[in-house]
Amino acid sequence: MLIEKYRKTIEACRFCPMCKVVCTVGNITKNEANYPRGKALILFTILKKMREFDEDIVERIYQCAICGLCKDWCISDYDIPELIMAARADIVNSGKIPSRVLKIYENIRKTENPYAMVNDEKISAVLDKEIRETGKRAKILYFIGDTAFSHPEIFEATIKIFNYTGIDFTILPKKNRGVELLYQLGFRKEAKRLAKENAEVINEADAEVLVTSDADEYLAFKREYPRLGASLNPDIKIMHITEYINLLLQKNKLSFSRKINKSVTYHDPSSLGRYLGIHEPPREVIKAIPGIEFKGMKWNRSRARSCGASGGLLFTNPEIAAKAAENIIDEATEIGAEIVVTASPLCRQSVGDCKKLRNSSIEVYDIAELIVKAF
Ligand code: SF4
Ligand code: SF4
Numbered sequence: 054m055l056i057e058k059y060r061k062t063i064e065a066c067r068f069c070p071m072c073k074v075v076c077t078v079g080n081i082t083k084n085e086a087n088y089p090r091g092k093a094l095i096l097f098t099i100l101k102k103m104r105e106f107d108e109d110i111v112e113r114i115y116q117c118a119i120c121g122l123c124k125d126w127c128i129s130d131y132d133i134p135e136l137i138m139a140a141r142a143d144i145v146n147s148g149k150i151p152s153r154v155l156k157i158y159e160n161i162r163k164t165e166n167p168y169a170m171v172n173d174e175k176i177s178a179v180l181d182k183e184i185r186e187t188g189k190r191a192k193i194l195y196f197i198g199d200t201a202f203s204h205p206e207i208f209e210a211t212i213k214i215f216n217y218t219g220i221d222f223t224i225l226p227k228k229n230r231g232v233e234l235l236y237q238l239g240f241r242k243e244a245k246r247l248a249k250e251n252a253e254v255i256n257e258a259d260a261e262v263l264v265t266s267d268a269d270e271y272l273a274f275k276r277e278y279p280r281l282g283a284s285l286n287p288d289i290k291i292m293h294i295t296e297y298i299n300l301l302l303q304k305n306k307l308s309f310s311r312k313i314n315k316s317v318t319y320h321d322p323s324s325l326g327r328y329l330g331i332h333e334p335p336r337e338v339i340k341a342i343p344g345i346e347f348k349g350m351k352w353n354r355s356r357a358r359s360c361g362a363s364g365g366l367l368f369t370n371p372e373i374a375a376k377a378a379e380n381i382i383d384e385a386t387e388i389g390a391e392i393v394v395t396a397s398p399l400c401r402q403s404v405g406d407c408k409k410l411r412n413s414s415i416e417v418y419d420i421a422e423l424i425v426k427a428f
Contacts, residue, residue, distance in 0.1 A: 055139040055146075056096055062131045063100055066093035072123040072133075077359040078116050078366070081376045086113050089123045089133045096140055106149045114140045115154060116373065119237050119364030121327045125355050137364075141239030150239075153369045158240055165230050166199040167368060178205075193222035193297075194260035194289075198267025199231040200398035201419075207398050210421035211266050211294060217428055218307050222264075225254055233269040233324070236277045238365045248273070248283035256286045263291045266421065268325040268397035269363070275329060293325060295396045295420055299334040302341050309427035312344030315416075317423070318390035320350065320381050320404060321357035322397035330355075335396045335420055342427045348388045358384065360395075362403035378407035385415055392416045394423050 056063065066089050073079060079088035086095060095113055098104040106114075114137060123133045144150060150158075160169040195215065201207040215222045230251060235244040255263060263285075265271050271293045278285055285291070292300075301307040317339055325331045332354040340347050352358045361367065361377025381404050385393045393408075393415055395401050405417040 054100070054143050056100060056136060056143055059132070059136040059139055060100065062133065062136050063093050063096050065129065065131055066090055066133060066136075067097050071128075072126040075122040075126045075356075077118045077120045077122060077361060077377050078373055081361075081373050082116065084113075084116075087116050092117070092133065092137065096136065099140075099143075106144050106147055108151075111144055111149055111151055114144060115151060115238075115365070115369050117364055118323070118359045118361055118366045118374075118377065120323045120359035120361075122323075122356070122359060125327055134364075138237055138239065141237070142241050143239075145239040145241070151369075154238055154365070157234070157238065157365065157368050158243065161230075161235060162243070166203060167231070167234055168199075168203045189223045190259055191221045191223040192261045193220055194255065194258045194263050195222050195224045196255070196263055196265040196267070196270065197224060198265055198270045198398060199234075200269075200402060201266045204398055204402065204419075207266060207401065207419045207421060210419070210425045213425050213428070214298065214307070214421060217425075218301060223258065223260070225258065231267070231270055231273070232277055232281075232283075233273040234365055234368075236273065236281075237363070238369075241281070244277065245281040245283070248278050248281045252278060252283040252285050255289065256284075260289060262297070263289050264294055264297045265291075266294045266398060266419070268293065268322040269399060272324040272328055293329075293331060293334075293396065295325075295335040295338055296331065298338050298420075298424065302338065309342050309424075311427050313342055313423070313427055314344040315391045316346040316348050316389055317392040317394055318348045318350055318385050318388060319353075320360060320385075320393055320395040320400055321354055322395060322400045323357070323359050323363050325396055326357055327355050335394075338420060339394055339423065342423070348390045350384055350388065352384065360400045360403045362397075362399040367399065367403055374403055375407055375410065378403045379411065382407055382411060382413055382415060386413070390415065392418060392423070394418050394420050396420045
């Protein structure tokens, strides 16, 4: 079993309540079995062959946002998210996959995205309007990512930024299939196959820089592709859109002509902030827009709260994800922000949906959507 590799984590965490205070899912569900200690205790019984994966245990293992707050909080650096992802892969290998999780897998297998999105008319309209030629050779290769692909307003805004600055760019001729969600849900074989296929297409495109809007796929390029044996050409520089835009600003290749006279806060996506340490580029980009009053969240950077979308939670347990997103809206309201900006289409979806449900007056945008408002 893959959890064997994390025996030390299991043995240490089953006695420890120290990161309970920050656990996203535990503090929403108030279920002891959902905190890191509870999960470790459950997996200890599996490791010792006292129990097998049953419906209840499987449910506990999928009720985790893989948000990494527990790992960040831990002074001993035990890695609960890696343990949970290994346990999920063991569940997949055992065939005891819950139907909600299997549905996501089937959606990806059949339609190449977790949303089972088959009607591409709106997307095609945006691509036809903004790009004359896809799949051509260019300096910048824009990897849209499957969540941004299902929200044309995000990639439309990003493409507008490229066009506005006159950058030579292209997008992949095929859909931009996501690897991170499959990996986090435990489907390692499928994640490996997709990562290898994506790497082949990306390498063939022969670009200098690979830019993505998708914070989770950025994490996949940096962390999952190497461990899945999917080799991206080492000469290709991989950048998140916030890093690339910040670079354009530093080189005076991007400027703003309109003011946005609003107070704006930034929600750090776990994948971009906590896992990859990219905290400052998005803040610098937002602060560069004239008129904006930047208001920092109380919980920020590596200690930022999770919006609950990651780890597949938005798909498997949307009611828990919605509660986590409420925390973001509440915190933004508390600090007096009028706009919440994030740099992950998945976070934008989660926090944006929550804003609609709550009928909050706070506006929620992906960073690219905010930028084009200042052109
Ligand atoms: S991750 Fe660290 S703080 Fe959390 S339960 Fe394990 S040992 Fe304790
Ligand atoms: S990764 Fe997040 S949700 Fe999962 S146990 Fe850790 S803090 Fe809780």
